[in-house]
Amino acid sequence: xxxxxxxxxxxxxxxxxxxxxxxxxxxxHEEKARRIGVYVCHCGGNISDYVDVQAVVDAVKDEPGVVxxxxxxxxxxxxGQQEMQEDIEANHLDGLVVAxxxxxxxxxxxxxxxxxxxxxxxxxxxxxxxEQVSWTHTNDPEGATHKAIGVVRGVIGRTRLSDPLExxxxxxxxRALVIGGGISGLRAAIxxxxxxxxxxxxxxxxxxxxxxxxxxxMFPHEREGRDLIASLVxxxxxxxxxxxxxxxxxxxxxxxxxxxLVGIRVSGSGDSAETITVDVGSIVxxxxxxxxxxxxxxFGMGLPGVITxxxxxxxxxxxxxxxxxxxxxxRSLAYVYCVGGRGDGGNAHCSRFCCSATAHTSIRVAGLDxxxxxxxxxxxxxxxxxxxxxxxxxxxxxxxxxxxxxxAPPVVSTDRDGLKVTVRDLLSGDEELExxxxxxxxxxxxxxxxxxxxxxxLKLPIGRDGFFNExxxxxxxxxxVVDGVLIAGASQGPKSSAESVASGLAAVxxxxxxxxxxxxxxxxxxxxxxxxxxxxxxxxxNACPYGAIEKLSLNGRExxxxxxxxxxxxxxxxxxxxxxxxxxxxxxxxQITAMIDGLLEEAMA
Amino acid sequence: xxxxxxxxxxxxxxxxxRILVFSTNNISDPGIDLAGSxxxxxxxxxxxxxxxxxxxxxxxxxxxxxxxxxxxxxIASDGDECAYLADCAKRASRIVSEAQALLRQNGxxxxxxxxxxxCSVCAENFAKHMNGxxxxxxxxxxxxAAAAAAAxxxxxxxxxxxxxxxxx
Numbered sequence: 001x002x003x004x005x006x007x008x009x010x011x012x013x014x015x016x017x018x019x020x021x022x023x024x025x026x027x028x029h030e031e032k033a034r035r036i037g038v039y040v041c042h043c044g045g046n047i048s049d050y051v052d053v054q055a056v057v058d059a060v061k062d063e064p065g066v067v068x069x070x071x072x073x074x075x076x077x078x079x080g081q082q083e084m085q086e087d088i089e090a091n092h093l094d095g096l097v098v099a100x101x102x103x104x105x106x107x108x109x110x111x112x113x114x115x116x117x118x119x120x121x122x123x124x125x126x127x128x129x130x131e132q133v134s135w136t137h138t139n140d141p142e143g144a145t146h147k148a149i150g151v152v153r154g155v156i157g158r159t160r161l162s163d164p165l166e167x168x169x170x171x172x173x174x175r176a177l178v179i180g181g182g183i184s185g186l187r188a189a190i191x192x193x194x195x196x197x198x199x200x201x202x203x204x205x206x207x208x209x210x211x212x213x214x215x216x217x218m219f220p221h222e223r224e225g226r227d228l229i230a231s232l233v234x235x236x237x238x239x240x241x242x243x244x245x246x247x248x249x250x251x252x253x254x255x256x257x258x259x260x261l262v263g264i265r266v267s268g269s270g271d272s273a274e275t276i277t278v279d280v281g282s283i284v285x286x287x288x289x290x291x292x293x294x295x296x297x298x299f300g301m302g303l304p305g306v307i308t309x310x311x312x313x314x315x316x317x318x319x320x321x322x323x324x325x326x327x328x329x330x331r332s333l334a335y336v337y338c339v340g341g342r343g344d345g346g347n348a349h350c351s352r353f354c355c356s357a358t359a360h361t362s363i364r365v366a367g368l369d370x371x372x373x374x375x376x377x378x379x380x381x382x383x384x385x386x387x388x389x390x391x392x393x394x395x396x397x398x399x400x401x402x403x404x405x406x407x408a409p410p411v412v413s414t415d416r417d418g419l420k421v422t423v424r425d426l427l428s429g430d431e432e433l434e435x436x437x438x439x440x441x442x443x444x445x446x447x448x449x450x451x452x453x454x455x456x457x458l459k460l461p462i463g464r465d466g467f468f469n470e471x472x473x474x475x476x477x478x479x480x481v482v483d484g485v486l487i488a489g490a491s492q493g494p495k496s497s498a499e500s501v502a503s504g505l506a507a508v509x510x511x512x513x514x515x516x517x518x519x520x521x522x523x524x525x526x527x528x529x530x531x532x533x534x535x536x537x538x539x540x541x542n543a544c545p546y547g548a549i550e551k552l553s554l555n556g557r558e559x560x561x562x563x564x565x566x567x568x569x570x571x572x573x574x575x576x577x578x579x580x581x582x583x584x585x586x587x588x589x590x591q592i593t594a595m596i597d598g599l600l601e602e603a604m605a
Numbered sequence: 606x607x608x609x610x611x612x613x614x615x616x617x618x619x620x621x622x623r624i625l626v627f628s629t630n631n632i633s634d635p636g637i638d639l640a641g642s643x644x645x646x647x648x649x650x651x652x653x654x655x656x657x658x659x660x661x662x663x664x665x666x667x668x669x670x671x672x673x674x675x676x677x678x679x680i681a682s683d684g685d686e687c688a689y690l691a692d693c694a695k696r697a698s699r700i701v702s703e704a705q706a707l708l709r710q711n712g713x714x715x716x717x718x719x720x721x722x723x724c725s726v727c728a729e730n731f732a733k734h735m736n737g738x739x740x741x742x743x744x745x746x747x748x749x750a751a752a753a754a755a756a757x758x759x760x761x762x763x764x765x766x767x768x769x770x771x772x773x
Contacts, residue, residue: 102638103655131641132653136732143621143649150652459686461635461725464643482631525657545690570689571661575700584661592654592663596670599652600623 034065034160037093038152039084041075041100043130050134052145056099059149059603065160067091075100076475081113088117095119095159099127099152105472120164122524122586127155150602157594165585167521168564172258173281174198174518176511179250179454182210183225183497184489184504185286186232191508192284193239197515200278201236201244202264208233208246210288212497216317219360219390225497251275253283253457256568257483258520281520282484282511285460285468286504289446289490292340292347299336300412305419305439309335309358312441316364323368325439332373333439334421335362336410341445342379344409349465351445351494356387358443359394366397374399375435377410377423403427412440446494458485467493478507486510525586526567527574533581534559540573540582549573621650622676622742624735627662628655633681633723633731640728647735651679658689660696664704667718668711676742677717678704681731684722694722714745 040056042048053071061069068087072080075098087093096119098110103126111121129148137144176192178185181203192199207213208229215225236242245266252263258281267273291310294301305325307315315325323330335358338344341351355378362374376399383391395401403426404410410423420436448466455462459482463469468487471479478486486507489500514520527548529540536558541549548566551558560581562573571584583589628634634655640647652675656662659682667678680697687693697720705715719738723731 102634104635104638128638128653131638133641133649135641135644136646137649138644139646140649147649147652154652154654459632459725461639464639464728469639543696568689570658570687571656572658572690572693572696574661575663575703580663580665584657587656587661589663589666592666593669595654596625596666596675597673599625599654600674 034095035067035091035093036065036095036097036156036159037068037084037087037091038063038066038070038097038156039075039080039099040069040071040129040148040152041080041098042071042073043100043134044074047100047130047134047148050138050141050144051129051148052141053148055145056129056148056152060152060156063153063156065095066156068093076106076109081109084110084113085117088114088119093117093119094123095162096124097127097152097155097159098124099129099148099155101130102128102132105475109475121167122165123159123162125155125159125162127152146602150599153601154595154598157598158591161588161591161594163585165524168524168526169519170258170522172515172518172520173260173279174515175200175278175280176282176284176515177202177260177262177278177280178284178286180210180286180288180489180491181205181208181244181246182286182288182489182500183212183229183232184288184500185210185284186229186236187501188284188286188488188504188508189242189244190232190235190239191505192511193236193241195508195512195516197241197281197511199239199242200264200280201242202248202250203244203246204249206247208244214314216313217364218497219356220386228497245276250454250457255279257522258282258514260484281515282486283458284486284488284504284507284511285454285458285491286487286489286500286507287449287451287454287491289467289494290449292345292444292447294339294345294442294444298345299339299410299442300414300419300440301442303412303414303419303440305414305437306412306442307439308339308442308444309354309361310444312439313357313361316361316368319368321368323365323372328438330372330438332375332435332437333365333441334375334377334410334435334437335441335443336412336421337376337378337381337443338409339442339444340447345447347445347447347465349445349494350382352382352384353494353496354443354445355382356384356390356496358441359383359387359390359399362394362399363390363397366394366399370398373437375421375437376401377404377421378402379404379406402433405430446490449491458482460485460487463493465493467491478503478510484514523569523586524564525584526564526569527562527571527582527584529560529562530581530583531557531559533579534577535579535581536560537578539576539578543573543576621648622739622746623650623652623674624648624677624679624738624742625670625675626651626653626679626681626735627659627666628653628681628723629659629683629687630655630657632683632686632725633727635725636723636727637681637731639726640731643728645728645732647732648739650739651735653681658687658693659683660687660690660693660700662697662700664700664707667704668707668713671708671713671717672711676746677719677738679734679738680718680720681723681734682720684724686722686724714749716741716745 040053057069114121114124133148175198178189178201189199189201212225213229248266251265254261264276296302300306404423410421422434425431461469468491470477488504488507548563552561574582682697701720
């Protein structure tokens with residue numbers, strides 16, 4: 001989709017307060033002459049499909065202080081960053097504005113650009129014109145463009161008043177907390193211990209291991225899942241720096257990045273419980289997933305002989321001889337794929353691993369008794385990567401694969417002859433087949449685990465699919481918007497066990513990168529007092545629960561002073577000052593009013 | 606299409622109300638981002654300034670925004686989820702009270718300011734608030750236009766009712 005283009009029409013254009021009558025006084029900011037570069041990102045087409053980025057550039061290029069204004073296909077790409085660096089150096093820029101995605105994604109990236117170019121990173125500001133403009137106004141490209149102009153002008157106004165700042169440093173605890181004792185959490189705990197951090201593992205169940213701990217042989221080496229978990233538990237036992245709590249849950253969280261105080265409720269015998277508080281620098285959440293449970297009647301659920309894949313896997317894993325279900329021999333079975341996924345059961349996502357798990361299970365069934373007839377009723381087979389070998393082997397071992405149409409899923413029913421599945425065979429002339437079987441296995445996928453308590457305590461962001469949300473799926477895949485709280489494994493979406501372990505180790509790396517330095521850099525966006533305005537009334541001192549504000553004697557006057565290291569940068573003291581003597585860096589009175597003014601200046605050039 | 610207000614008296618459609626939203630970096634702004642990620646629609650008249658914490662909003666900024674041309678201000682507060690201040694909700698209520706008093710003192714309808722707690726996943730809730738607030742501001746616009754017209758007529762007749770058209 002190409003960018004919409006607009007003709008300027010004064011009849012329909014929104015009002016521009018700057019062009020208002022003489023009564024509309026503008027605030028008088030003391031602005032030094034600035035040299036600001038503005039970059040409007042297409043984000044591929046994520047922005048430019050709905051926002052006319054050229055119109056945005058044209059509208060802001062003559063703003064006071066702007067000396068460079070461009071649009072760029074991907075501001076975050078190497079080429080995009082390089083262009084900005086060259087411009088900053090060549091034009092001696094002292095301010096940088098990137099209008100792109102949410103600041104939560106790329107503030108660090110573009111502060112890095114500034115830093116590498118000799119520009120103070122806090123002279124950089126990001127305008128969110130993707131999540132809060134193009135993506136939310138896909139139905140209104142013209143409105144989105146006007147809004148983008150206002151948003152960028154607002155951020156330029158803020159940048160005109162920005163000051164160079166240096167980051168604050170806080171000491172970080174050399175301890176990490178892992179929530180979830182499945183394969184991802186256990187492997188992460190070992191990794192964290194091996195980089196020299198003390199580790200607490202909290203598992204809700206009485207036993208460690210999660211899903212994998214219940215599995216029999218797994219692809220590719222046919223090693224049992226329970227053996228894998230046993231070997232991880234053995235490794236944990238070798239590491240005295242790891243403390244494991246089972247039958248335990250997270251009860252509370254306080255503190256901030258690098259210094260979290262987490263309450264762990266550990267159940268004792270009977271109804272007794274004890275809460276233990278640990279102080280940790282980072283938290284790895286690896287709470288896994290739940291298996292989709294079809295409601296009664298869905299694909300025959302509730303009929304005798306209809307079971308889910310996890311239950312069938314457990315049956316196969318526990319069988320040495322002929323396969324029997326509820327005392328009866330199984331001579332034929334049908335697998336119905338995509339139950340509770342890809343639109344079914346209200347779940348839009350594909351769980352990916354279920355195709356491979358089913359193919360693998362069918363090979364094992366054929367190994368128990370090659371005469372068992374196995375029918376795989378599928379929409380699409382997604383045995384990606386080396387799992388394709390399983391698909392091939394499954395077919396070689398006698399399994400029959402039948403592709404059904406997306407809009408005509410198989411119907412499971414029963415009559416006096418027993419269970420049967422009716423399905424349209426899309427690849428054989430769309431013929432309707434009626435398959436009598438002894439067993440129907442519903443191939444169910446992963447759904448988000450019910451963890452409302454934990455979500456509430458950790459303030460974890462949840463995506464539309466109900467799984468935990470990372471900041472960026474490619475660039476920051478295990479970080480969340482809560483600093484120091486990382487997500488791993490299938491808690492953030494369906495994953496194979498190998499992928500779960502990989503993300504657990506990514507969380508280890510991310511934790512180590514922050515905690516091993518011993519200090520974390522925090523934004524210096526703390527409150528400051530103008531001593532000339534302050535008359536010391538004490539209201540700010542009372543408003544600060546962190547004890548960051550004290551009375552100071554200055555040239556014979558009593559004024560407030562704010563400790564940079566203790567101030568958390570909330571700004572709670574700002575509105576209580578009757579003299580307007582307190583400002584929060586980055587959010588000063590001048591900057592906020594400039595943003596308010598700019599946000600309304602949405603007219604095109 | 607741009608959301609337009611209901612036709613004003615006289616039949617001319619007017620632009621969607623401009624609404625300034627004060628969000629918070631860690632709680633409500635991610636919720637607003639999620640509304641965008643989910644392509645939930647609300648009026649492009651909505652503009653957002655993210656703050657560290659709701660308790661840091663100056664009432665004077667709200668008055669400034671209304672004076673400059675925003676028809677409404679919405680505080681997307683941390684509610685009880687604020688990571689900084691345990692009593693953030695109480696402080697935010699005080700800020701709203703002070704700002705509403707300030708609006709009234711300056712002849713503005715206090716209903717131009719609203720506040721609701723928006724969590725980091727409250728995407729639909731936020732879109733719903735924005736659409737509802739837009740509608741309310743359009744209604745307020747029509748009500749005030751009617752009051753102003755009535756006051757003007759009464760003034761022309763020499764018997765302006767007390768308070769008519771006093772708010773804007």
